[in-house]
Amino acid sequence: MSDKLGFEELRLKYKDILSKAFSTNNIDLLDSFSKNTNEVDRKAAMDQAFRDKLLELLIENPDTLESYVSFCIESCRRHMVTPTMPVVLLGDIFDALTLNKCEKLFEYVEKGVNIWKEELFFVACKNNLLRMCNDLLRRLSRSQNTVFCGRILLFLAKFFPFSERSGLNIVSEFNLENVTEFGGDNSSTLKDALDEEMVVDEDNSKLTIDYSLYCRFWSLQDFFRNPNTCYNKIQWKTFVAHSGSVLAAFSSYKLEAVELQKSKLNRLKAVNSDVEMQESNKEQHYFAKFLTNQKLLELQLSDSNFRRCVLIQFLILFQYLTSAVKFKMEAQELKSVQVDWIKETTALIYRLLGETPPDGKKFAECVKCILHREEYWNSWKNDGCPEFQKPKAPVSVDSDEVKKTRKRRRPVGDIINEYRNQDKFYMGNNELTKLWNLCPDNLVACRTKERDFMPSLESYMLSEGGAGGARRTTSGGWGWRALRLLARRSPHFFVHTNNPIGRLPDYLDDMVKRVARDSAANAAAANANGDTNTNHNDKAVKQEAVEEDITEEQMEADLIKGADSNDIEQVPDSTEGGDNDEKTTRSRVTMISPAELDAVSAKLTEWKKLAVKLGYKPDEIQYFETENATDEARAKNMLQLWFDDDEDASVENLLYIMEGLKLVEACEALKNAK
Template identity: 50%
Template sequence: MTSSNFLTLLKVFTEIVNKSFKTGNIEHLKAEYDAQVGSSDNDRKAALHQAFRDLLLTKTCDIPAIEDFINFAVAACRQEMTSPTIPVVLLGDIFDAVTLDKCEQIFTYVENNVATWKEEFFFAACKHNLLRMCNDLLRRLSRSQNTVFCGRILLFLAKFFPFSERSGLNIISEFNLENITEYGVEGSEMGDQLGSSEENATGNQLKIDYNLYCKFWALQDFFRNPNQCYNKVQWKMFAAHAGSVMSAFSSFKLEEPRSAPSSSSSSSSSGGASRSVPMEIPLEEQVRETGHFFAKFLTNPKLLSLQLSDSNFRRSVLVQLLILFQYLNSTVKFKADNHCLTTAQVDWLKETEVRVYKLIEESPPNGRKFADSVRHMLSREELWNSWKNEGCKEFKRPDAGGPGGTNSSSTGATAATGGSNGEEATPPMPIRVAMKRPRRALGDLIQDSTKQGKFFMGNPELTRLWNTCPDNLLACKGEDRNFLPSLEAYLDGSKEKHDPSVEWRALRLLARQSPHFFTLFNSPSYKVADYLESVRKKIQKDKIDVQREVVQEDTPMHPEQGETEGEGFGAEEETDQMDSELLKTEQLTPEDKNTHKTITVTLDQMAELAPSIGKDWKKLATKLGYGSDEIQYCESENATVTDQCRHLLQVWFEDDMDASLDQLAYILEGLDLLVAADAVKQMISALTGDDKVEEISD
């Protein structure tokens, strides 16, 4: 397709798409598309794609219009006027053109239309584009500041791709070796004793010293990389550390649940805590009152004695041991050939596993129920392990009412409760039925809350939070929850503007709040502080322009003003001159007022400076960022050295928006061309009328 034909089609389709979108008539666009019979289908699609992309970039400020335009593009795809990838391409374009705050709002549209992207018509063509778009967004986001947005993107990918998508699976069973747990002594006064001792049932005392502390936290390295256990030396270390930790758990008394004060007087050891409680409290009520979760525990040595008495902490470590035991005993497709256990090691794992389950059952609250849940979860994990060994085959929904429906479900239940060690493990002990208080019906609770004008959320804490404000959505949008300052206020209020941390925060705010972040600056001597100062001036100038437009719109035009065009033009010119003077006097800082950046350099003045630079103009050209081919072209076009230098200065002053006499003098001083730098300073003094020009310093 020739360029003239493409431009003709692009102009036609741009007008038709714009009109069809405003009227919401896709059939009008279809008719015009079919009318272009003189061009091939590929030529028409290429021109229509470009028309869609050009029109979308004119709607960056109107998010509802962006969503409607994407829906219009989806409708065009269904009419086979564009390729199925064009809606995702448009989304990628708009995400690249707007700030992060608007990206988060537009991404809601992507989430709500996940069913559209999963259609057979779009999925095969768009899945790679959507994945690339989401990865580009994740690279722009901060994992600490934009945690919620990052989580939304990952959840969308999980909903969009099928469960058996290989790009989201750990096919070769790699471990996260970067998850390192750091621990050590903090302070020299720690000594041998870390905490107080507790007496166990036999009257012995548990000594919580630095040796136990190191053994305890050294287990995390084996949990991080279980393959170490196949090494004989590492296995001995792991077995010794695990035995010491379980002995500590057996000897150390657990804290009683806060929701059962009567149980503290009826037990004196960890074993008695789970066997002598007269009445078990339902697990649901205990979770409501004391439920908590820690992704990682602190490793401070002074906390070990408190952690050993925490039931939740103990369960976390014991479950990690069971997971490790299961991995060592199971058959994994990608294990090395030498990764196998001896008979003695297998026997040790069996004995230790029984001991670990016993410790879990003795950990209040509801130790036996928790142990049964862990045993069930690990048996289900065997099914996932088998699925991965078979190559992660795609899941297919069985036919409803098929002959194998009942048998398959019963087989799955048997497999879930069996597993590799289902025959060897001892059957679970019968669970004591807990006495429960009669609970009111959920409908009655909701009805009573509605009569009082409140919400009932089923959880005491959620109910309290939900009733804090009559309109919670309005409270979440309140200005008091916006802790980010405006960019202009931050730049004006920052005292240490050359501090790297201040510059970094200013750039983060600029990326979120202003499109000026995407302007290019490639001057050799451009500092971040100077760039931020120029952005601040641009923002202030934009505000003045907006205010001037508002004033002009609100001011009615008098009849005599419309009769004489010359007077109107003079008034507009006078307004521009006033704005220019305002920018010069009010918006420039005292440092910028002395840099003479507003001086216009003429060709005669460039010719006057050229002899002082002379044959060193090539060194100056290299410093200004020009390549060897550009220098050679300048040398071939001009005969004398003076003309070559003058041509270089002319090109630099025309192309570089930040070119100035001050910057030229600064660069010449850096190149040790002091004579030329003095000539530039004298020219500055002559142009500004100053008898004394300050020295340019770094």
């Protein structure tokens, strides 16, 4: 109890002397009075006295708050109070003031950033300053107090060093909580949203802003929010289709009409009102999040700021997809076809930015420069965000001393330890060390692509060989290699048959005949496909004017479902075409016919069980459910994609898998359809 009374008495005395010292701006008076007390008791009582005096100033004289905090900073430098006291006082002041007064007082905090960086305050105050700024940000509205929020974030960026871990997105996480909600009545077409007419394209066909374009436009925000979804094959196709629709709308809806209308208004204005209009044009209104009402879409397409915002989102997404990020998974890698599409679309976006007034070309060059500088930040983060340090000045050494000093030879043990720390080997010779460290692991060196000497199936099985015209199939070495090659690259090797294998040479002779038939069928199919494509292109040119009313939704559905039988049999998936140049085209014998596909889809009620067995993921199964109305259509869509994508897909393998899953009706339908 005596300790408490002693503390209270000391606090009251310190409060009185603090009032006198602050009113006369005489810090020496406070310093001389506090030297007669124990340091721990003195700082505790003095801290409380400062906070008590602050409450009086908030009520009686709030204009002296900045001077009071400066007085507390000087007291800290004389070790009269704890170093965290100025920031504690600032936190109490911000809690007691309104947001308008807080914004004015925050200028004092910004100007004192060098004070907070001093050795006395930085370590002790950095957590309190961060907490104080976060409390302010929680009180502010991102849409109403955007400038104040930006000032707070800029202050934190100036106060903390670049390598501060609390301010870095080390693992490249995305803000998945930033969900853009949209929706509305899909019956409205939004044709009369503007009084003025937009500029039409060269074909004089105005693009209608319907509900489909509205949904595609705002659904792109899900890809901008989480770019990793673009590595999913089905999601990538959706993204490409929606991006094409949006960029086509941007190309059709130019902003020249709006600029012409503004110029007419400027000519009609009187001379006295020109100055007021120029001042009003300088004001730029910024919204933290755009509205997603369907009736506003055509108005938003006429806004240059809105258009630039969306186009820059595309460029940021493309830069992430094509750049090397340390925390990307191994599967998150684009195919060559996807990279080519990104390059073409990036060129289109920069052209649209250059056509967007005002100062479109200048703005596009600025964006390109900023994104180029962003690559340096990305490489810095990949290196683990090392701390920035000023380079040390070179130490000047006299030339005479350099001549006298003789370079000592390092011990071999130190050199070996240095190489071992770098996971390398020292072989005693520079050339030998360099050669050995190209690949220290012998097993990894054996698995490199340069050591892959496996020939193609046709070139090995159909090549002429054998000394004296002897049969190749009777050679044990040739037969052993043929069996390994068949197990790797032939669908006939694992086909179930009721005929037992007799002698190995007879089996290999049969396999050689099958490979020869497949090779001939592939060549004939390739020639037929080329003729079909030529005829199809000629017809398409003639029918282009007739088929103008085909909607883009139908084109996308045909692309995904792959209803064309020629595409089902011959064309591989576009996202995988770049990696399978060396693989031979599969035979028509192994593909499924349209009649077989319709028959097995009608009986395949448990298509989800088959989808899991074929290797489809839950999100892909959900895609089949949402895109098709009936189970028959879902099963048909799934089987079409499987035959297009999987190189091992064949009617025999499908029949074998369904027999294992005990889908008896589907198996009987497939057998009868043959």
